[in-house]
Each structure stands twice: as C-alpha cells, then as structure tokens.
Amino acid sequence: MEKFGKILVVDDNEDILFSLRLLLRQHVEKVTTESDPGNIPVLLKKEEFDVILLDMNFTKDAISGQEGFFWLQKILEIEPSAVVLFITAYGDVEKSVRAIKEGATDFILKPWQNEKLLATVNSALNLCKSKRELAQLRIRQQAINRVMNKSFADFVGKSPEMQDVYDSISKVAETDASVLILGENGTGKELVARALHANSLRKDETFISVDLGAISETLFESELFGHVKGSFTDAKVDRPGRFEIASGGTLFLDEIGNLSLPLQAKLLTVLERREVLRVGSNKPKPIDVRLICATNMNLPQMIAEGKFRQDLLYRINTVEVDLPPLRERDGDIPLLANHFFAVYVRKYKKAVRGITKDAMQRLEEYKWPGNVRELQHVVERAVIMSEGEWISADDLQLRTVSQSSEGLDLDNYNLDEVEKTVILKVMKMHHGNISKAASELGLTRTSLYRRLEKYGL
Numbered sequence: 001m002e003k004f005g006k007i008l009v010v011d012d013n014e015d016i017l018f019s020l021r022l023l024l025r026q027h028v029e030k031v032t033t034e035s036d037p038g039n040i041p042v043l044l045k046k047e048e049f050d051v052i053l054l055d056m057n058f059t060k061d062a063i064s065g066q067e068g069f070f071w072l073q074k075i076l077e078i079e080p081s082a083v084v085l086f087i088t089a090y091g092d093v094e095k096s097v098r099a100i101k102e103g104a105t106d107f108i109l110k111p112w113q114n115e116k117l118l119a120t121v122n123s124a125l126n127l128c129k130s131k132r133e134l135a136q137l138r139i140r141q142q143a144i145n146r147v148m149n150k151s152f153a154d155f156v157g158k159s160p161e162m163q164d165v166y167d168s169i170s171k172v173a174e175t176d177a178s179v180l181i182l183g184e185n186g187t188g189k190e191l192v193a194r195a196l197h198a199n200s201l202r203k204d205e206t207f208i209s210v211d212l213g214a215i216s217e218t219l220f221e222s223e224l225f226g227h228v229k230g231s232f233t234d235a236k237v238d239r240p241g242r243f244e245i246a247s248g249g250t251l252f253l254d255e256i257g258n259l260s261l262p263l264q265a266k267l268l269t270v271l272e273r274r275e276v277l278r279v280g281s282n283k284p285k286p287i288d289v290r291l292i293c294a295t296n297m298n299l300p301q302m303i304a305e306g307k308f309r310q311d312l313l314y315r316i317n318t319v320e321v322d323l324p325p326l327r328e329r330d331g332d333i334p335l336l337a338n339h340f341f342a343v344y345v346r347k348y349k350k351a352v353r354g355i356t357k358d359a360m361q362r363l364e365e366y367k368w369p370g371n372v373r374e375l376q377h378v379v380e381r382a383v384i385m386s387e388g389e390w391i392s393a394d395d396l397q398l399r400t401v402s403q404s405s406e407g408l409d410l411d412n413y414n415l416d417e418v419e420k421t422v423i424l425k426v427m428k429m430h431h432g433n434i435s436k437a438a439s440e441l442g443l444t445r446t447s448l449y450r451r452l453e454k455y456g457l
C-alpha cells in the first residue's frame with residue numbers, strides 16, 4: 001500500500017483503536033483515532049480525512065447499530081463525498097447491506113484479517129482520490145465552459161436578418177429541442193450552436209463539436225460511439241465516443257449533409273434508442289445529449305435525390321435556424337470589419353488607425369462567398385501587411401468579380417464541375433499551399449481537404 005491518505009477511526013473500544021492505529025500507521029500517511037462519536041463534527045471541520053472507519057455501536061451493550069447509522073448520516077451531511085467504511089460484526093449481513101444503501105462505501109467485518117482490511121482501506125483511499133480528481137475536473141470544466149459560453153457576446157451584427165437569428169436562439173435555447181442550423185460556409189453556424197448551448201439549462205456541461213465531414217467512414221463509429229480495447233488494431237485502451245463525452249451537455253454535429261447513407265442509418269439508431277454501443281461491446285450505454293446539427297447543403301433536395309434520409313431529418317430539425325449569407329445582412333459588414341480590425345491590431349500590435357472609407361466601400365460591395373470567415377481573413381491579412389496609418393482598398397487585396405473569374409474557362413455549368421475548376425485554379429495560384437488556398441476560397445483547411453478528396457485532386 002502506498003503511504004498516502006488520512007484516516008479517521010471512530011470506535012468506543014480502545015483496544016480496537018489501538019490495534020487499528022498500529023496496523024494502519026505503517027501504511028498510510030496519518031491515522032487519527034476517536035472514541036467519542038460526538039466529536040466527529042468538530043474533527044471533520046478541523047481536518048480533511050480521506051477515509052473514515054466507523055463503528056456501529058457506541059453505548060455499552062448496544063447491538064442495534066442505530067448509532068452507527070445516525071453518525072453515518074451526520075458525516076454525509078457535513079461532507080457528502082466522504083468515504084466511510086462501516087465496522088460491523090461478523091455475520092451481520094443485513095446491517096452491512098443497509099450501511100451501503102445509506103451511503104457507506106464498504107464494510108469491515110470484525111474480527112478482521114489484516115490483509116483483507118488493508119485491501120479494503122486501500123480501495124477506499126483510491127476511490128477518495130478519484131472522487132477528488134473528478135470534483136477538480138468538474139470545477140475546471142465549468143470554469144472553461146464559462147469562458148467558452150459567452151452567450152451572445154461573440155456575435156457582431158445588428159441587421160434585421162441577424163436580429164431574427166438572435167430571437168430564434170433566445171426562444172429555442174432553453175427548450176432542449178433538436179436544432180438544425182442552415183447556412184453557407186463561414187456564416188457562423190458553430191457560433192450559433194455555442195450560443196444555443198450557452199443559453200441552455202445544460203450550460204455548465206460539455207459542448208462537443210464534431211465535424212462529420214472530417215471523419216472518415218471507417219472511424220465514424222469509433223469516434224462517435226467509442227470502442228473497447230482490442231476491438232481493432234489501434235484500439236489500445238477503452239475509449240468513450242463523442243456521444244458519451246457530451247452526455248449531459250450538447251453535441252454539435254457539423255456538416256451533417258456529408259454523412260453517407262449507411263452512417264445516417266447508424267446515427268438514426270442511436271438517436272432513436274438514446275443509447276450507444278461502443279465498437280466491440282454489447283453493453284449499451286444510455287446517453288442524454290441535446291443535439292444541434294448544421295449543414296450548408298439543401299437537405300430536402302438531397303432527400304428527393306435519395307441521398308439523405310427523411311426520418312433522420314425529422315429527428316434533427318425540430319427547429320431550424322437559417323443563417324443568412326453575409327452579403328444579405330444589411331449594414332453588418334462595416335461592424336464586422338471594424339470588429340476584426342480591432343481584434344487583429346491588438347493581436348499583432350500594429351499602429352494602424354483604421355479602415356479608409358474607400359476600403360470600407362469595397363468591403364461592402366464584395367460578395368463574400370466565404371462569408372464572415374472570409375471577411376475575418378481578409379482583415380487579418382490587411383492588418384498584418386499594412387504599412388501606412390490606414391488600411392486602403394489596395395491593402396485588402398480583394399479581387400473584383402471580373403478578376404476573380406478571369407481565365408476561368410467553364411465548359412459546362414454543373415456546380416460540382418465549377419467547384420472543381422475553381423479549386424484547381426486557386427490551388428495552382430498558391431502553388432499547392434493548402435492554408436493559402438483554403439483562405440482564398442473562404443473554407444477551412446478541413447473543408448478544402450474534403451473537397452480535394454471528393455474530386456480526386
């Protein structure tokens with residue numbers, strides 16, 4: 001047994017206190033003994049004990065164990081996470097069982113065998129350690145959640161279109177209803193999902209975001225539902241999936257339109273049964289998640305084409321929130337541009353005073369295919385590259401529509417073909433640099449990788 005742990009032994013029998021002190025002292029950090037249970041509250045206030053060994057009977061000749069149960073309740077009132085081991089008479093199974101039902105961790109039979117008693121105390125110490133670590137982690141997680149869930153603080157935009165979005169979030173957040181967020185790339189779908197969580201009753205629990213487009217077909221089940229050790233070559237340890245990790249909180253499934261039909265079926269089963277099976281296990285685990293999904297695809301059209309399951313759509317879209325593209329948000333572009341300008345001037349410590357009127361006009365005229373994310377990148381780049389006091393229209397390096405389509409030979413107008421051609425051109429322009437190409441296209445690196453894979457580029 002490692003030498004850690006502070007133990008309190010409460011028993012009216014001085015011989016028992018003496019022998020337990022002698023035995024335990026060799027193995028644990030500190031042993032405190034007490035013959036009068038009336039002193040328990042004072043002792044608990046003065047010191048933190050890892051494990052408490054508690055006798056059942058204190059009055060002379062008493063055998064009912066009532067006193068023990070009374071003091072067990074008292075201890076748990078003062079310290080709800082206390083680890084208490086009941087000392088019971090040999091053969092008194094009924095009382096031992098009742099003790100555990102009432103909150104004791106385990107029991108020690110009198111007369112005890114030293115080895116057995118040490119093993120029980122050791123397990124109790126380990127339990128106490130895990131309980132404390134868990135409590136610490138919870139506190140830390142709640143602190144992180146508070147920082148991450150800044151309600152609406154992250155949103156910039158006062159347009160009527162965005163006011164509608166804020167209204168929807170306020171109405172839906174607390175309901176626990178499944179929400180489907182629709183909108184083009186970079187419109188702020190993840191931000192909406194976080195705001196829904198931050199304003200929900202689950203706000204102190206975890207928010208887990210999964211980009212379904214970035215998870216390969218083979219890893220989908222293990223990532224979402226978890227796996228047990230040995231279920232496949234790389235499964236070296238048991239691992240919970242995202243559903244289990246998010247349990248109690250919110251699970252955000254981004255790019256739900258990218259799921260293949262077989263995976264849609266698997267997801268639907270989990271949502272219907274409200275339980276997951278880790279890969280390689282046959283023990284279902286209940287899950288309690290608030291589901292938020294997002295996509296930039298037209299799901300009804302995909303259903304008509306047989307690419308998306310109608311029943312899955314019903315499960316995920318109790319409420320839909322539509323995020324308008326940036327070009328349709330009246331008056332939001334200057335607000336967002338100034339917001340990002342302030343953020344990046346601070347971040348890069350640049351002595352730039354602002355964005356010129358001309359530059360702002362260019363920003364307002366531009367169509368923003370990559371929406372807010374693209375605007376953010378354009379302003380960041382301009383701040384980094386700026387040399388003067390003001391950011392001019394040229395600093396923005398925005399290509400005009402005619403420039404951007406210059407040299408783009410389109411043989412047909414099939415959207416996939418157009419997308420492929422544009423990606424090829426931008427990749428060439430940036431000499432295969434994924435980050436630069438993704439930024440130019442207003443996509444995340446992951447989204448670009450996915451498209452490169454899709455088109456076999």
Ligand SMILES: Nc1ncnc2c1ncn2[C@@H]1O[C@H](COP(=O)(O)OP(=O)(O)OP(=O)(O)O)[C@@H](O)[C@H]1O
Binds near residue numbers: 156157184187190192
């Ligand atoms: N209204 C807004 N105010 C401030 N920042 C915003 C706003 N909308 C989006 N952003 C910022 O723009 C970036 C892209 O937003 P987000 O990731 O939420 O978009 P998305 O729609 O989920 O993108 P994708 O479709 O590529 O997953 C993020 O850095 C986000 O903080």
